[in-house]
Amino acid sequence: MSTHRATQDGSSSSQLTQRLRPLAAPLLAVLGALVLGALLMLVTGHDPLAAYRAMFEGALGGRKLANLMATLARATPIVGMGLAITIALRGGYLNLGGEGQLVLGGLTSALVALYLPLPGWLLLPVSLVGGAVAGAAWALLATGLDRVFRVPLLIGTLLLNYPARYLASYLVNHPLRDVASGMSQTHRVPEGVELAYLVPGTRLHVGALMVLALVLVATWVVRRTRVGYELRMTGLNPDFARYGGINTVRLGFGTMAISGSIAGLVGAMEVLGTHHRFIDNALTAPLYAWTGLMAALLAGSSPLGVLAAGLFFAAVHTGGFGMERGAQVPRELSRVLQALMILLIAARSRLLTPTHRDAPAEKASSS
Amino acid sequence: MVATSSEAPALELRGIVKRFPGVLANDHIDLAVAPGEIRALLGENGAGKTTLMRVLYGLYPPDDGEILLDGKAQRFRSPTDAIHAGIGMVHQHFMLFPSLTVAENVVYGREPQRWGLLDRTAAARQVAELAERYGLQVDPAARVADLPVGSRQRVEILKTLYRDARVLILDEPTAVLTPQERQGLFQILRELASQGKTVIFITHKLQEVMDLADHATVLRGGMVEATVAVADSSPEALCRHMVGRDLLPQLAKVPQATGESLLAVNNLVVLDNTGRRIVDQVSFEVRAGEIVGLAGVAGNGQSELVAAIAGLRSPAAGRILLNQDDVTATSIAARRQAGLAYIPEDRNRVGLALAASVADNLILTGRHNPTLTQRGVLSQAGIERYTTDLVERFDIKIASVREAVDHLSGGNRQKVVTARELAQEPLVLIAEQPTQGVDVGAAESIHHNLLAVRDQGRAVLLSSAESSEILALCDRILVMFEGRIVGELLAEELANDPAAEATIGLLAAGGEV
Numbered sequence: 001m002s003t004h005r006a007t008q009d010g011s012s013s014s015q016l017t018q019r020l021r022p023l024a025a026p027l028l029a030v031l032g033a034l035v036l037g038a039l040l041m042l043v044t045g046h047d048p049l050a051a052y053r054a055m056f057e058g059a060l061g062g063r064k065l066a067n068l069m070a071t072l073a074r075a076t077p078i079v080g081m082g083l084a085i086t087i088a089l090r091g092g093y094l095n096l097g098g099e100g101q102l103v104l105g106g107l108t109s110a111l112v113a114l115y116l117p118l119p120g121w122l123l124l125p126v127s128l129v130g131g132a133v134a135g136a137a138w139a140l141l142a143t144g145l146d147r148v149f150r151v152p153l154l155i156g157t158l159l160l161n162y163p164a165r166y167l168a169s170y171l172v173n174h175p176l177r178d179v180a181s182g183m184s185q186t187h188r189v190p191e192g193v194e195l196a197y198l199v200p201g202t203r204l205h206v207g208a209l210m211v212l213a214l215v216l217v218a219t220w221v222v223r224r225t226r227v228g229y230e231l232r233m234t235g236l237n238p239d240f241a242r243y244g245g246i247n248t249v250r251l252g253f254g255t256m257a258i259s260g261s262i263a264g265l266v267g268a269m270e271v272l273g274t275h276h277r278f279i280d281n282a283l284t285a286p287l288y289a290w291t292g293l294m295a296a297l298l299a300g301s302s303p304l305g306v307l308a309a310g311l312f313f314a315a316v317h318t319g320g321f322g323m324e325r326g327a328q329v330p331r332e333l334s335r336v337l338q339a340l341m342i343l344l345i346a347a348r349s350r351l352l353t354p355t356h357r358d359a360p361a362e363k364a365s366s367s
Numbered sequence: 368m369v370a371t372s373s374e375a376p377a378l379e380l381r382g383i384v385k386r387f388p389g390v391l392a393n394d395h396i397d398l399a400v401a402p403g404e405i406r407a408l409l410g411e412n413g414a415g416k417t418t419l420m421r422v423l424y425g426l427y428p429p430d431d432g433e434i435l436l437d438g439k440a441q442r443f444r445s446p447t448d449a450i451h452a453g454i455g456m457v458h459q460h461f462m463l464f465p466s467l468t469v470a471e472n473v474v475y476g477r478e479p480q481r482w483g484l485l486d487r488t489a490a491a492r493q494v495a496e497l498a499e500r501y502g503l504q505v506d507p508a509a510r511v512a513d514l515p516v517g518s519r520q521r522v523e524i525l526k527t528l529y530r531d532a533r534v535l536i537l538d539e540p541t542a543v544l545t546p547q548e549r550q551g552l553f554q555i556l557r558e559l560a561s562q563g564k565t566v567i568f569i570t571h572k573l574q575e576v577m578d579l580a581d582h583a584t585v586l587r588g589g590m591v592e593a594t595v596a597v598a599d600s601s602p603e604a605l606c607r608h609m610v611g612r613d614l615l616p617q618l619a620k621v622p623q624a625t626g627e628s629l630l631a632v633n634n635l636v637v638l639d640n641t642g643r644r645i646v647d648q649v650s651f652e653v654r655a656g657e658i659v660g661l662a663g664v665a666g667n668g669q670s671e672l673v674a675a676i677a678g679l680r681s682p683a684a685g686r687i688l689l690n691q692d693d694v695t696a697t698s699i700a701a702r703r704q705a706g707l708a709y710i711p712e713d714r715n716r717v718g719l720a721l722a723a724s725v726a727d728n729l730i731l732t733g734r735h736n737p738t739l740t741q742r743g744v745l746s747q748a749g750i751e752r753y754t755t756d757l758v759e760r761f762d763i764k765i766a767s768v769r770e771a772v773d774h775l776s777g778g779n780r781q782k783v784v785t786a787r788e789l790a791q792e793p794l795v796l797i798a799e800q801p802t803q804g805v806d807v808g809a810a811e812s813i814h815h816n817l818l819a820v821r822d823q824g825r826a827v828l829l830s831s832a833e834s835s836e837i838l839a840l841c842d843r844i845l846v847m848f849e850g851r852i853v854g855e856l857l858a859e860e861l862a863n864d865p866a867a868e869a870t871i872g873l874l875a876a877g878g879e880v
Contacts, residue, residue: 224747226740233731237720243679243711244731245700 033341044333051327055334058322059315069202071311071318073274074286076208077102079310080266081292082299083215088259089301090222092235093252097157098263098289100164101138105131105264106271107168110278111176113189120192127193128268135264136257138164143256147249153256165284172280184280195273205273207266214262218303231255235301263289298346316341375438377402377565378423378534383432385418392418394589395432400534400582405556405566407576407597409609410586411806412776416569419586420536424456425449436534455527457537461519465512469505470494473525497528502558517548524555535559537568541575542804545664546834546872553579571609571806573602574835585609610808625842626655628691629706629826630676630795635685637671645671646682647850653795653826658817660841661830663875668850669830670712673799676828677709678702690794703732706794710784710801712830718784721773725765726754728772729787753790761786762812778809785813789820796820799830814840834868846874 038048060068081098088095109131113123142156169184178187195205222228234241234248242248266288271278291313292306299305320334376399385393392415400406410416421427423434425443434441436452443449446456463472470491479489494507503521511519520540527535537556541549556566556579570576576583577597585592585608593608630653637646646668653659661669674680676687678699687695689705697705711717719728730750733739738749754768763782765775772780781801788796798817802810817840820827831837837844838861846854854874861867 224745226734226743226745229727229730229734229745233720233723233727236722237716239717240720240731242699243677243709243717244734245698245703247698247700 029344029347030341033337033344036340036344037337040333040336041329046327046329046333051323051329054326054329055319055323058326059319064201066202067318067322069199069204071314072208073203073205074318075311075314076204076211077266077270077283077286077288078291078295078313079215079307080207080211080269081263081289082295082306082310083211083218083292083303084259084262084266085293085296086299086301086303086306087218087222087231087262088255089296090235091231091251091255092238093255093259094154095139095142095157095256095259095263096154096293097139097142097160097164097260098292099284100157100161101135101260101263102267102289103168103283104138104164104267105135106267106283107171107278108134108264109268110186110189110271113193113272114187120190123190123193124195124272127189127272128265131268131271132261132265135267136261139256139260139263140253143253147252168278169280172278178277185275185282186278188277189272193272194276195269197273203274205269207269207273210269211266212307215303215307222303227251294342294346312345313342376400376435377404377437378567379435379438380419380423381433381435383419383422383434384430385415385422385427386430391589393422393429396586396589396591398584398591398594400565400567402533402565403560403563404582405560405568405580407580407583408567408569408586409571409573409576409583409605410592411571411609411808412778414586414609415589416586417538418589420456420538420567420569423449424454424536450530450532453531453533455524455530455532455535457520457523457527457535457540459538459540459542461523463511463519463522465510467511468507469509469511469514469522469525470507472511472522473497473507473529475526477530494525494529497525501528501555501562503555515548517544517551520544520548520552521555524559528559532564534565534567537566539569539571541570541572545832546868549575573605573609573807576605577602587611606807609806625657626824628652629655629689630828631686631688631691632672632676633686633688635672635675635687636683637668637675637680638683639671644683645850646675648685649847649850649852650685651845651852651855653828655826656821656824657842658821658827658829658840660837660844661828661847662834662837662844662871663832663847665832667847667875669847670799672847673709673712673797673828673830677707677711677797703791706791708732708788708791708793708796710781710788710796710798712799712803714780714784719772719780722771724769725758725763725772725775725783726750726768728783729754729757729768729790732787732791757786757790761789761816778805781805781813782809785816789816793820793825795826795828797828797830800832801829802831802833802836834871837871838867844871846871848875 034052038052041048041051058067059071062068062070081102084098084101085095109127112127112130116123116126118126138160139157142151142153142160145151145156146153172186173184176186178185195207198204198206198208222232230241230246230251233244234246234251238248267283270283270288275282292310295306295309295313298309316338320331320338323329323334323337324331378398378400380396380398383393383396384391394415396415396419408416408419418427422429425446425448428444434443436454441448441452443452464475467475470487471485473494474485474490479486479493481489491507498505498507503525505518505521505525511522514522524535540552544552556568560566568579580597582594583597583600583605584594585605587609595604595608632652633650635646635649636644639645649668649672651659661672663669671680675682678694678697682695685695686693689702689707692705694702694705715721730739730753733753736753738753739746751768757763758765758768761782763779763786765779772783775783785801796817801813801817805813814836817827817829821842829837829840838858842858844856844858844861845852846856856870861870
């Protein structure tokens with residue numbers, strides 16, 4: 001038994017440390033943030049241990065794990081938006097227009113659900129697809145501006161967020177407003193065009209599974225298909241890709257269309273799964289698009305990394321609420337702590353992604 | 368050894384060891400160079416030449432061994448120490464301020480001063496005197512940005528002399544020079560040596576060693592393989608030391624009946640960014656079973672011509688026919704589909720995705736093959752087989768096809784590009800500077816690959832700045848000057864002409880034959 005163990009450990013423990021090494025840095029970062037936060041709370045006269053217990057409970061616990069469900073519900077749009085950005089980033093395209101694509105996707109899905117005369121069972125998929133198409137169209141507009149008028153994609157996508165947001169605002173404040181409700185929102189979508197809840201009594205809806213499926217599909221496409229290969233090569237070196245006969249123009253349009261359609265779909269899912277109508281600012285105020293962008297940048301354009309980062313951001317956020325409720329830590333302080341954690345993680349983010357191993361030998365010997 | 372007991376070597380290295388994780392780059396290297404000697408340091412890519420010179424220049428501390436100058440032990444903690452001790456280095460990539468004058472560049476860091484400010488007159492005078500003394504022609508008042516490469520190199524040499532260097536190290540100094548500039552450099556180095564300076568130059572070109580050096584030290588695998596007096600040696604002997612085996616005797620170029628036209632270019636015009644005709648009404652064809660060379664001084668339109676044929680640049684006028692089909696307006700993918708392959712000049716920026724694996728780099732051109740993808744899905748097993756087969760066939764030295772390309776030496780990177788382009792059995796291969804910065808062993812294998820394409824009855828267009836390479840491989844040679852083809856030479860007529868290289872050089876410089 002003992003000899004068996006020894007040989008086992010001898011070979012596998014080093015492998016294990018190799019595998020765990022990339023995790024050491026983010027764990028250290030979280031630890032560092034917790035220590036800094038503890039100091040902050042001691043200075044402001046709060047009990048750090050109680051606060052952290054409340055945070056943990058607030059993110060992952062609760063009666064019947066209600067808080068965990070809240071975390072997952074919040075993670076759904078963040079991961080989805082992160083995935084949208086990541087797909088584009090893989091090909092070297094920076095899509096900063098997630099917000100506009102998200103809003104237009106949500107708005108379109110609500111309008112389809114409200115005004116298209118289709119049978120109920122058909123209305124839900126058509127409404128989701130409508131959202132995706134709207135997001136794709138908005139992303140393609142920015143790509144076309146880049147192609148035809150040389151407006152850099154980064155600027156085009158970013159600036160197109162404003163017309164999208166304000167157009168949606170105008171529509172739900174004026175022509176399409178549900179006046180009776182007294183709010184800036186559309187009418188409620190018909191019953192049967194809602195995404196089902198996964199756990200009754202929580203806000204976690206079927207969209208979470210759809211996002212998870214999208215992450216897995218994206219991972220597979222990027223790693224295992226020819227298009228994924230072409231995307232990766234274009235992202236690493238566009239000149240190389242073009243030289244090899246990859247149609248980088250078509251690839252760019254296609255990638256941006258997919259990126260935008262995922263963003264639009266996320267909007268549709270939030271509208272049909274969470275709000276059941278399009279509410280002004282409901283998709284922009286929680287900063288889903290920007291948190292998703294942060295998750296994508298942090299994850300180094302890996303879809304699975306986005307899943308991890310998105311879950312983390314969501315957990316920190318709901319945990320912050322838990323801290324406010326459970327330990328009476330003021331909201332401002334919990335926000336400071338959240339920002340600290342994210343900042344420290346981001347500082348080491350390059351270690352999250354597979355890094356190149358050092359090669360001094362090559363440098364030394366390339367005469 | 369030149370160093371006799373009466374005369375201490377100007378520079379001596381004893382038992383230098385330099386390790387990097389996993390690699391012994393320098394393994395107990397001994398080297399002694401006499402004052403006034405020109406020493407060549409030869410070796411393949413990765414033999415440890417550059418590491419050794421970096422140790423000598425204070426860039427890497429040695430793990431073991433000592434450095435002696437004029438018999439006195441030295442310890443360099445930085446290049447500043449080495450410069451102070453009298454060592455000067457001319458890097459492959461020049462370290463000059465393009466916007467400053469020659470004199471300002473030379474005196475930088477040790478300026479003659481007047482009232483605490485740079486004394487320009489004194490600087491210009493000192494630099495002119497120095498240039499005069501060692502026979503380096505250069506105008507101290509000229510702006511470096513306006514100078515050709517050969518003159519910039521002279522500025523680098525002047526910089527070391529201004530700092531009283533007694534030992535000059537030159538890292539592949541001829542890589543960027545034209546044949547004329549190369550002769551000029553050799554004259555300067557001989558003059559320096561005759562005035563007592565010690566010159567060490569790193570190279571992997573055998574002919575230069577024969578032309579210039581007194582002794583040659585050959586490194587292989589981090590060790591000194593041999594130190595020989597050049598007068599008693601031969602290129603073949605040096606090569607054997609360097610590669611560890613004989614090179615195949617001559618490139619066996621069997622005369623071959625040429626077939627139909629596989630690549631034809633008619634009145635092609637390519638404009639540069641300012642609208643100037645960088646390629647001006649060029650017409651030629653390459654037939655099945657021949658290698659056509661494109662010779663000329665860099666910047667006379669060869670790159671643009673090749674880019675237009677490859678589809679990376681659109682021509683303003685004219686036609687390109689591939690296997691007799693007009694491909695002028697077709698995509699790169701369509702041209703590749705029709706049988707075109709292309710080894711580009713800039714392998715690092717165009718020919719490879721450095722951060723990607725060797726496998727990812729090798730499958731670019733074959734990614735539509737059924738062995739590599741089925742219905743758009745990559746076949747892991749197929750990729751593994753396809754790439755390991757190429758690695759074996761083209762003798763690419765790597766640990767695994769999963770390794771990133773940026774870990775490979777220049778020669779191995781070029782083999783990756785060559786392997787990928789030849790894997791598709793192209794009808795027409797365009798090879799642009801295929802052996803630039805590549806050691807003899809790899810260059811030889813690439814040459815054989817090009818000849819094999821020709822011997823299989825396909826066509827090769829070879830653009831190269833090396834006249835010797837063009838002469839060794841090509842059946843016909845086109846010389847370009849200022850965007851036009853100014854001469855066409857037949858290999859058989861040049862075969863026994865000792866002035867062949869000079870003829871090409873003259874045409875390439877705009878002269879008449």
